[in-house]
Amino acid sequence: MTSWTQPWLARIPEARRKQIGLTLLIIAALLFPILHDNDADIDSMANAAAYATLALGLNIVVGFAGLLDLGYAAFFAIGAYTYGLLTSFQLEPPWSPFWEPFRQVGLVSQIAGDSGGMAVHFTLSFWIALPLAAAVAAFWGMVFGAPTLRLRGDYLAIVTLGFGEIVPIVVRNWSDLTGGAAGLNGVAAPKLFGWSFGVDATPYYYVAIAMVALLIFVSLRLRDSRIGRAWMAIREDEIAAAAMGVDRTRFKLMAFAIGAAFGGMTGVFYVAKLQTATPEMFGFPVSVMILVMIVFGGIGSVWGVVLGAFILQLLQSWWLKDLTTWLNAAGRLVHSDWLAHVDLVPSIELIFGLILVGMMLFRREGLIPATRPQAALSFDQQHAEVRRGGFKDLELEGLGGERRSGETAMAIRDVTVRFGGLVALNKVSLDVPVGSVIAVIGPNGSGKSTLFNVITGLVPAESGAITFHGDELTNLPPHEILKKGVARTFQNLRLFGNLTVLENVLIGQHARLNTGIAAAILRPRSTRDEEAEAQRWAMQIFGIFGNRLVPRIGQMVTGLSYANRRRTEIARALASRPRILLLDEPTAGMNPAETLELAEQVKSLNQLGLTVLLIEHKLDVVTTLADRVYVLDHGEIIAQGTPAEVRQDEEVLRAYLGRNAQAAAAGVAVNA
Numbered sequence: 014m015t016s017w018t019q020p021w022l023a024r025i026p027e028a029r030r031k032q033i034g035l036t037l038l039i040i041a042a043l044l045f046p047i048l049h050d051n052d053a054d055i056d057s058m059a060n061a062a063a064y065a066t067l068a069l070g071l072n073i074v075v076g077f078a079g080l081l082d083l084g085y086a087a088f089f090a091i092g093a094y095t096y097g098l099l100t101s102f103q104l105e106p107p108w109s110p111f112w113e114p115f116r117q118v119g120l121v122s123q124i125a126g127d128s129g130g131m132a133v134h135f136t137l138s139f140w141i142a143l144p145l146a147a148a149v150a151a152f153w154g155m156v157f158g159a160p161t162l163r164l165r166g167d168y169l170a171i172v173t174l175g176f177g178e179i180v181p182i183v184v185r186n187w188s189d190l191t192g193g194a195a196g197l198n199g200v201a202a203p204k205l206f207g208w209s210f211g212v213d214a215t216p217y218y219y220v221a222i223a224m225v226a227l228l229i230f231v232s233l234r235l236r237d238s239r240i241g242r243a244w245m246a247i248r249e250d251e252i253a254a255a256a257m258g259v260d261r262t263r264f265k266l267m268a269f270a271i272g273a274a275f276g277g278m279t280g281v282f283y284v285a286k287l288q289t290a291t292p293e294m295f296g297f298p299v300s301v302m303i304l305v306m307i308v309f310g311g312i313g314s315v316w317g318v319v320l321g322a323f324i325l326q327l328l329q330s331w332w333l334k335d336l337t338t339w340l341n342a343a344g345r346l347v348h349s350d351w352l353a354h355v356d357l358v359p360s361i362e363l364i365f366g367l368i369l370v371g372m373m374l375f376r377r378e379g380l381i382p383a384t385r386p387q388a389a390l391s392f393d394q395q396h397a398e399v400r401r402g403g404f405k406d407l408e409l410e411g412l413g414g415e416r417r418s419g420e421t422a423m424a425i426r427d428v429t430v431r432f433g434g435l436v437a438l439n440k441v442s443l444d445v446p447v448g449s450v451i452a453v454i455g456p457n458g459s460g461k462s463t464l465f466n467v468i469t470g471l472v473p474a475e476s477g478a479i480t481f482h483g484d485e486l487t488n489l490p491p492h493e494i495l496k497k498g499v500a501r502t503f504q505n506l507r508l509f510g511n512l513t514v515l516e517n518v519l520i521g522q523h524a525r526l527n528t529g530i531a532a533a534i535l536r537p538r539s540t541r542d543e544e545a546e547a548q549r550w551a552m553q554i555f556g557i558f559g560n561r562l563v564p565r566i567g568q569m570v571t572g573l574s575y576a577n578r579r580r581t582e583i584a585r586a587l588a589s590r591p592r593i594l595l596l597d598e599p600t601a602g603m604n605p606a607e608t609l610e611l612a613e614q615v616k617s618l619n620q621l622g623l624t625v626l627l628i629e630h631k632l633d634v635v636t637t638l639a640d641r642v643y644v645l646d647h648g649e650i651i652a653q654g655t656p657a658e659v660r661q662d663e664e665v666l667r668a669y670l671g672r673n674a675q676a677a678a679a680g681v682a683v684n685a
């Protein structure tokens with residue numbers, strides 16, 4: 014960009030610039046076939062658009078939800094054959110009265126069969142086939158997805174690779190149904206108000222462009238919704254996502270289904286355009302090519318994957334041929350026999366490979382990176398936010414508000430957890446009264462974090478029971494436990510790394526929001542209100558930490574200081590409107606001033622009526638905050654009482670401080 018354009022471009026607001034860019038893009042896309050009247054080129058563009066829709070579908074699975082799928086072309090095939098079979102001469106069952114109602118609505122017609130009698134000819138409309146094939150592919154997406162739910166990374170990739178291979182093999186061998194390797198016979202071209210598309214590339218081009226536009230819209234809407242956030246949470250940290258209320262099974266299957274639906278629709282389009290289908294069109298190389306397009310364009314980036322698909326597809330159909338011609342001409346010029354006869358087109362896979370390696374080395378995040386870091390607030394905005402905040406003035410309605418009544422909020426009874434031979438918790442019992450702060454202390458490896466894990470459903474209890482306000486929590490899935498009002502932080506920070514501070518805290522609200530797929534896409538008034546309310550609540554939570562987080566809500570959490578990451582994690586847990594907050598060593602890694610500040614904040618939260626269960630190493634924090642202390646050692650509770658009582662306990666001093674009790678007592682006394 015030259016320097017003189019910068020001022021006037023900068024003067025246009027960003028939203029307006031995007032609008033102008035989008036309008037120009039749409040106009041260019043609509044005018045292309047009119048201005049560039051070359052059927053072969055229009056056809057190449059239509060193909061490129063079809064690959065863009067495939068890339069958008071795979072991007073939902075791989076880019077948003079982080080599930081590496083190497084067999085995506087299977088859904089492309091399923092969509093293709095769904096349409097191909099229902100609108101070709103492939104299947105011709107004998108006519109019977111059963112088909113009469115279908116004939117009346119135009120789904121089948123009657124033709125003369127091979128054996129003299131009448132036969133059925135399927136004539137499903139292209140326009141009905143699009144949603145139908147999407148639904149069929151979505152169904153198979155869930156069927157293929159279900160067995161992979163517990164798998165991640167390499168294992169998931171291998172299983173999906175298997176499914177990707179199975180589909181073309183079934184198609185090839187079930188030749189009665191599919192025509193086998195010879196392909197489908199006589200697929201009908203789409204018709205619009207009685208006019209057939211035929212073999213002219215232009216109508217297909219417009220359909221493909223419309224599909225790309227629709228799927229970009231759907232992808233963007235999903236990405237910026239509760240659903241997209243849940244997918245990205247799973248991608249960033251599955252365990253933390255579950256602990257923050259995301260139902261992993263549901264959202265993974267949803268990603269598989271929606272991704273597959275995009276693929277199924279594209280299959281219909283592709284077969285309609287080619288008017289045949291063969292198993293070779295849907296093999297492993299196709300899945301890999303779509304994946305390369307995504308990586309090239311930017312994993313998780315909606316506009317990026319579209320751009321990646323167009324560039325790589327046009328590279329294949331336009332530029333490689335041109336480049337070959339030029340190289341050959343250059344070869345003749347310099348009398349290089351090799352250069353004069355080289356043909357780049359068959360080396361397309363090699364070229365894809367080189368592009369991939371190049372991208373990994375020089376631009377990992379792709380052409381258009383998915384992460385969109387927002388600028389931090391300006392100084393004035395910060396000032397306004399911070400002044401608006403000031404913790405004591407906040408009414409955090411819907412947080413805590415429970416008065417100390419002597420009632421038990423959480424009761425843990427004889428809970429035992431075993432890892433193989435190791436007994437991490439041995440018949441642990443503990444009571445957390447409503448509105449109290451209960452601390453759990455103990456040496457490293459004594460089972461404190463395991464206690465939190467068993468409460469929040471991340472490890473199973475071998476025996477014993479945990480109840481919360483009378484509800485049984487034992488062995489519920491983590492997201493159900495969060496729904497009941499139990500939120501936690503992790504000792505070894507488990508934030509959603511490639512998301513912003515605000516997004517992390519919005520994900521914390523997942524269980525309290527209702528937006529489903531349809532609402533996310535259509536974004537009715539109720540959904541917009543819900544999102545606005547979610548943002549407002551997030552800002553209130555940030556206010557708790559004064560000006561620590563407010564100026565940084567648009568930044569990636571990976572760029573934050575350690576203490577701010579801890580605060581973000583607490584904010585994320587608070588966002589879920591918990592009735593009890595479980596803090597696992599919240600001040601670890603903080604300096605004394607920060608520790609004191611956080612202790613004050615926890616105390617204030619407790620005064621608002623939030624019940625707190627706290628694991629803490631720093632004894633002064635425990636002393637100032639806790640109403641009651643439980644001491645764990647080797648998975649057993651060895652002492653309990655007020656902080657003062659516990660501090661005097663000889664056994665505690667021996668276990669906890671691991672040295673001469675007398676000296677330790679002196680040390681603790683000084684410390685306190």
Ligand code: ADP
Nearest residue numbers: 432435437455456457458459460461462463464
């Ligand atoms: P603390 O938080 O008190 O330091 P932990 O609860 O993390 O202790 O660990 C208690 C014991 O359980 C340790 O010996 C630890 O190695 C073991 N442990 C914790 N989680 C697991 C696990 N997922 N698999 C096997 N052993 C574990």
Ligand code: MG
Nearest residue numbers: 461462463504
């Ligand atoms: Mg621990």
